[in-house]
Amino acid sequence: MSEGPKEITNNGIKINILAAKSTEMEITSKQGFLPLGIEKAGDFGDIGMGVLSDGTPYLNQRGLAVLCGVENAHIGSISAQWNEPELKPRIKKIKGILEEAGVHFGVAHAEIVHAGKVHFCYPAEVCLAILEYYAFDAGANVQDQARRNFRxxxxxxxxxxxxSQVGYDPTGADRFKKWHDRISLNYQSAPRGFFHVFNEAHTIIYELIVAGAEIGEKTVVDISIGQHWGRFWTDNELEKEFGARAKYPHNYPDSHPQAKSNPQESWCYPLAALGAYREWLQDDYIEGGKFAGYLDGKVKKGDLAPSVAQLAIATLTPAQLPGK
Structure with missing residues (x-):
């Protein structure tokens, strides 16, 4: 992790060392339409911060108040007054700063339940607009701390x-690492003439990662697919049609706790059944509700944000053509 601020203290309330610049994330049209989760979060001194599941960096209410040199209640009142019919002068000014930057927020913050606690998340753009207001435009309420921190x-x-502080790569490159590590260990492990579910699950795994899922030891969707396909195989006696399935050694990377029991025996299936498997995967597993059930279980356990689940399902389930 690159080095971030050394400290944020109440003594002058300023940030002493900044993180190196990294690639920015774009605010997408999905924001505001799908329920978001918190992907990374942490408290650094008096500043609470994190990254939402769509890549939006945020400060919590207390952290923003500390940077601005004001009480929490002042930040809370900005949120409360954000959409009043007659906007207060400071809300007009803050919204004007955002409009000049080319962004619009229907609310000042998002309230998200994470680890059993409600977090008040102010997107970075909103934070900067409020910080700029208290640095230069608040009249008698201008704060020296806000001016220093805004600069x-x-x-x-x-x-x-x-x-930098929460250890998030906005390019998304590190999200693929654990998946790539498994591919490098297993892509040639099935014997000639057979396929295994892990290699055939790549499209689903890729879409989950793109949607924001952290694919690793907690989210191993190919296990779910393999269990359902195995039951379908035996229940429908597909061995009579395609030939016997076999076992092959599947290995997990050292970063996975499952690696302690490597190699793990997994089923592989005759290539002659590949077409039938792919039809089953789309018609039964994805569109038949099994994939949604798997994701719902992960959401309930807190391993997956609701927005990630919804986006993955929407991407993988094709739009139905109107009847003729």
């Missing part, structure tokens, strides 16, 4: 700091 955090620096 340090303007532009993309606040985003970069949050990404």
């Amino acid at each position: 340090l955090l303007a532009g993309s620096k606040l985003k970069d700091m949050i990404y």
Whole structure:
């Protein structure tokens, strides 16, 4: 992890060292339409921060108040007044700053339940607009701390700091690592003339990663697919049609606790059954509700954000053509 701020203290309330610049994430049209989760979060001194499941970096209410040099209640009142019919002058000013930056937020913050606690998450763009207001436009309420911190955090620096502190790669490259590690161990492990479910699950795994899922030791969707396909295979006596299935050694990377029992015996199936498997995967597993059931279980356990589940299902389930 690149080095972020050394400290944020109440003594001057300023950030002393900034993180190196990294690639920025774009705010997408999905934001505001799908329920978001928290992918990364942490408290650094008095500053709570994190990254939402769509890649949006945020500060919590207390952290934003500390940066601005004001009480929590002042930040809370900004949220409460955000959509009043007659906007207060400070809300007009803050929204005007956001409009100049080309962004719009229907609310000032998102309330997200994470680890059994409600988090008040203020997107980085909103934080900077509020910080700028208290730095230069608040009249008698202008704060020296806000001015110092705004000079340090303007532009993309606040985003970069949050990404660095919580250990989040906004390019998404590290999300593929554990999956790639499994591929490198298993892509040639099935015997000639057979296929295994892991290699055939790549499209689903890829779409989950793109949607924001952390694929690793907790989310191993190919196990779910393999269990359901195995039952379908035996229940329908497909061995009579395609020939006997076999076992092959499947290995997990050292980063997975499952690696302690490597190699693990897994089923592989005759290539003659590959077409039937792919039809089953689309018609039964994905569109038949089994995939949604698997994701719902992960959401309930807190391993997956609801937005990730919904986006993956929407991507993998084709739109139905209207009847003629």
